[in-house]
Amino acid sequence: MTTVTRIIGIDPGLRHTGWGVVDSLGNSVRFVASGSVNSDGALDLASRLVQIHDGLDAVLHQYQPDEAAVEITFVNKDAGATLKLGQARGVALLVPAKRGLPVAEYAPNAVKKAIVGAGHAEKGQIRVMVKVLMPKATFESDDAADALAIALTHAHHRGSVVGRLAKLAAG
Numbered sequence: 001m002t003t004v005t006r007i008i009g010i011d012p013g014l015r016h017t018g019w020g021v022v023d024s025l026g027n028s029v030r031f032v033a034s035g036s037v038n039s040d041g042a043l044d045l046a047s048r049l050v051q052i053h054d055g056l057d058a059v060l061h062q063y064q065p066d067e068a069a070v071e072i073t074f075v076n077k078d079a080g081a082t083l084k085l086g087q088a089r090g091v092a093l094l095v096p097a098k099r100g101l102p103v104a105e106y107a108p109n110a111v112k113k114a115i116v117g118a119g120h121a122e123k124g125q126i127r128v129m130v131k132v133l134m135p136k137a138t139f140e141s142d143d144a145a146d147a148l149a150i151a152l153t154h155a156h157h158r159g160s161v162v163g164r165l166a167k168l169a170a171g
Helices: 045-063 079-098 108-116 123-133 142-157 161-170
Strands: 005-011 016-025 028-038 067-071 103-106
Touching: 005 045, 005 079, 005 142, 016 045, 016 079, 016 142, 028 045, 028 142, 045 079, 067 079, 067 142, 079 103, 103 108, 103 142, 108 123, 108 142, 123 142
Parallel strands: 005 067, 067 103
Antiparallel strands: 005 016, 016 028
């Protein structure tokens, strides 16, 4: 394998959508960038979704990833909050798909297991392990760290049965 594959991981959220970009070459993964797209809570839902769309679109334009991985929505006890999160997740799936990128989806527990080794890891453990796996990685929020974890998970599973199943589940 001699071709670098640039991957963007996206952690959808209505307030903060985390993103992380890595370059993958075989078993080697290199940190490129990370951050969050934030929406203004004072705006109506449609306007906030536009902010997420435009922010992610700008990130994809700047970093030109080859593939995307998005976390599957966690179902809350609050149905209204879950529905809003699902709408933000829809935008997170739409933006890379409109650019023609393959988009894989990973359950939160699968990401935690891939990064920490346990499916019920805490956010702090994910931050620590992302830093261990990519010492040069910088991230200012849990959302960005989670997005990097999603990108790392995809980098390590994209050619495996797990990665193929994730792509099938997305279809």
